[in-house]
Amino acid sequence: MPRINHNIPAMVAANTLMRTERQLSKSIERLSTGQKINFAYDDAAGYSVSEQMRMETKNLQMGSQNIENGRSLLDIVDGGLKEIQDIVNRLRELAVNSANGTLTPDDREYIQKETDQLLEEIDRISNSTEFNGNALINGDAPWGEGRGGKLHIGSGFDSNTDIFYIRLHDMQVHEDGLDIADIDLSNPDTAQEAIGRLDQASSTITGELANVGAFGNRLNHAARNQASMTQNIIAADSIIRDTDMAEETAKRSQLTVLHNAGVSVLAQANSFPQDILQLLQF
Structure with missing residues (x-):
């Protein structure tokens, strides 16, 4: 029944239009940001879960960066060890040569001079093989002491x-390292003894290369696992937080039609009091 004081149809139409406008505004916001959760009040539980996933993703990405740094460190160690291995192989060649009775004392003196230079080079490589300022294969902390570097x-x-340790062997020529500092190739007898010590040093280096390879292989697996976990968490977060563009576009189209219809209906409802005036004409 038409009334003058209260236009109930217009009020209903206005409330419906306001609700549609809010929904349309939210739909446009989701389409423009690409996220269906832009504020905590959009979905408090979903927002909380999403934030935890995003924090976990950042931590995993930092862990992956640490793994890459670890792999770089091991590459440096590998290079230093291989160079020392080459030097020890050369020293063994010299020892075998010096042990031969056909050489003269002068020949052995020249061999000893080269030997002394190569031993010094081993120490130089051991002390200069470093990552970010930390020496790696000279027995210094943290990589050469206790549990090793973390x-x-x-x-x-x-x-x-989340944590593992790598301890690297001291590769200097002193007793606590390769124990070849005092090898003497100046006579056949001591040269013969040096061959055995150099073989032991070579075995130590080979074993350390194997350890470095094992650590590197472990890091490779860890890196792949981190990448897989990161990918899956990001995918799960996307389901919770990101907008389904096809669904939201269809919803926006529906809300646009409802909005236009609501504007039209409100205009008609506002005209009802004018119709009542027709009843008052007499």
Whole structure:
């Protein structure tokens, strides 16, 4: 029944139009940002879960960066060890040569001079092989003492899953390292003894190269696992937070039609009081 004081149809149409406008505004916001959760009040539970996933993703990405740094460190160690191995192989050649009775004392003197220079070079390589200012294969802390250097590869603080240690052998020529500092190739007897010590030094280097290779292989697997975890978490976060563009576009089209219809209906509802005036004409 038409009334003058309260235009109920217009009020209903206005409220419906306001609700549609809010929904349309939210739909446009989701389409423009690409996210269906832009504020915590959009979905408090979803927002909380999404933020935790994003924090986990950043931590995993940092762990992946740490892994890459660890791989770079091991590459440097590998290069230093191989160079020392080549020098030890050369020293063994010289020892075998010096042990031969056909050489003269002068020949052995020249061999000893080369030997002394090569031993000094081993120490130089051991002390100069470093990463970010930290010496790696000269027995210094942290990589050459205790449990060794620490690599934090995970996203948490669990010592069993997020952290592991690498200890690298001292590759200097002194007794605590390769123990070849005092080898004497100036006579056949001491040269013969040096061959055995150089073989032991070569075995030590080979073993350390194997350890470095094992650590590197472990880091490769860790890197792939981190990448897989990061990808899956990002995918899960996307489901929670990102806009389904096809669905939202269809919804916006529907809301646009409803909005236009609401404007038209409100205009008609506002005209109802004018119709009542026709009843008052007499």
